[in-house]
Amino acid sequence: MDPVTIALHQRINTNDQAYPSVTPIYQCSAFSAESQFFYSRKDNPNLAELEQVLCTLEGARHGLAVTCGMAAIYLVLDLVRPGQLVVLNTDLYGCSFKLFKRISERRGWRLQVLDLSKDADIERIPTDTALVFFETPTNPFLKTVHIRQVVDRVKNNNPDALVVVDNTWATPLFQHPLEHGADISLHSGTKYFSGHSDVMNGMILTDRDDLHERLREDRFYAGLMLSPENAWLVRRSMQTFALRMRHHQEVTKKIAEFLTDCPQIARVYYPRVDGEQLTGYGGILFVELRRDLVPRYKELTERLQIFNTGTGMACVTSMIAQPYTGSHASMSAEEKAAMGLDESLVRLCIGMENADDIKDDLLSALGQIDGGAAPPRDAI
Ligand SMILES: Cc1ncc(COP(=O)(O)O)c(C=O)c1O
Numbered sequence: 001m002d003p004v005t006i007a008l009h010q011r012i013n014t015n016d017q018a019y020p021s022v023t024p025i026y027q028c029s030a031f032s033a034e035s036q037f038f039y040s041r042k043d044n045p046n047l048a049e050l051e052q053v054l055c056t057l058e059g060a061r062h063g064l065a066v067t068c069g070m071a072a073i074y075l076v077l078d079l080v081r082p083g084q085l086v087v088l089n090t091d092l093y094g095c096s097f098k099l100f101k102r103i104s105e106r107r108g109w110r111l112q113v114l115d116l117s118k119d120a121d122i123e124r125i126p127t128d129t130a131l132v133f134f135e136t137p138t139n140p141f142l143k144t145v146h147i148r149q150v151v152d153r154v155k156n157n158n159p160d161a162l163v164v165v166d167n168t169w170a171t172p173l174f175q176h177p178l179e180h181g182a183d184i185s186l187h188s189g190t191k192y193f194s195g196h197s198d199v200m201n202g203m204i205l206t207d208r209d210d211l212h213e214r215l216r217e218d219r220f221y222a223g224l225m226l227s228p229e230n231a232w233l234v235r236r237s238m239q240t241f242a243l244r245m246r247h248h249q250e251v252t253k254k255i256a257e258f259l260t261d262c263p264q265i266a267r268v269y270y271p272r273v274d275g276e277q278l279t280g281y282g283g284i285l286f287v288e289l290r291r292d293l294v295p296r297y298k299e300l301t302e303r304l305q306i307f308n309t310g311t312g313m314a315c316v317t318s319m320i321a322q323p324y325t326g327s328h329a330s331m332s333a334e335e336k337a338a339m340g341l342d343e344s345l346v347r348l349c350i351g352m353e354n355a356d357d358i359k360d361d362l363l364s365a366l367g368q369i370d371g372g373a374a375p376p377r378d379a380i
Helices: 003-009 045-058 069-077 094-107 119-123 147-157 209-222 228-238 241-260 291-303 333-339 355-369
Strands: 062-066 085-089 110-114 129-135 162-166 184-188 202-206 265-269 284-289 319-321 345-349
Touching: 003 045, 045 062, 045 202, 045 228, 062 069, 062 209, 069 094, 069 129, 069 162, 069 184, 069 202, 069 209, 085 094, 094 110, 094 129, 119 147, 129 147, 147 162, 202 209, 241 265, 241 284, 241 355, 284 291, 291 355
Parallel strands: 085 110, 085 129, 129 162, 162 184
Antiparallel strands: 062 202, 184 202, 265 284, 284 345, 319 345
């Protein structure tokens, strides 16, 4: 049976005598001594159900629901011991980069940044690496990293080394890092899992019992579990997850093609969907504005009617943002330059609005900042 079908019907068994048609919110901190749940900092039916749904979709043995994507990363980076070497990919969400940098300085790890989208750099991963962390597709630029190739390089040298993939932008519908040999796949569920810009959450998935037990205990002691209400909200959103992803995919492809022909756009970034590792792609695009239009970015956002500005993304409404001043604002100018990131890059998150309305809105706003009047709607 398709995992999407299974996940739609997945329910935690709590022996509730009222037989509710969906699992209610277990708004309680403690459970009776006979309960498997014990205390909500350890486990709770709403978290357990959400974890099962994500395990089904991603084909993982274990899942851990945490407060947000950064909490997932924080728990995972705590697996590294002082003096060990961590390899990061060049293109990375700004806060992830900053977190690794801050913690590596405090705990005395060594940090090396490589462009893992290139075969030559995969071959340069040092033999004493303890943990490799990357996103694929990457935030920003949507470059893809060949997971199996990284795993082979790292594990051939050191079988104990960990390969951790941030699978947020591919999602479990389109990519299963564990099947390609990664030890951990993690997510900011605040994006596509929530899908409505209204609830933060993170997920850590692994097939390894030892890693799961260690991370589960760390979540318990650090108190990083997701709250029951938030778990319930995300679980509810997961009922439309596959539908939303397929819609994002269909409309975003069309918008990417259309933007390629827009004279105001110097370049459109869309990931390489190879059909083996990455079998599809959702709703986040990057475009490079034509150089002379870069100072008019703010005006562009004001001209757009449908696209809201803000850090929310991968949700039902379209959003626009400038990574340089937004998602990567915590990085220094030099760090951003090393990544090739400047103010010309714009992130477009394509929502659930009518595709022609989205196109119309972009065409009109881009035309207006380029000195032209808005074209009539039927000319689009
Ligand atoms: C790829 C990626 N990973 C992790 C995060 C952090 O997730 P959260 O905001 O849920 O903590 C983000 C946030 O934008 C992201 O884009």
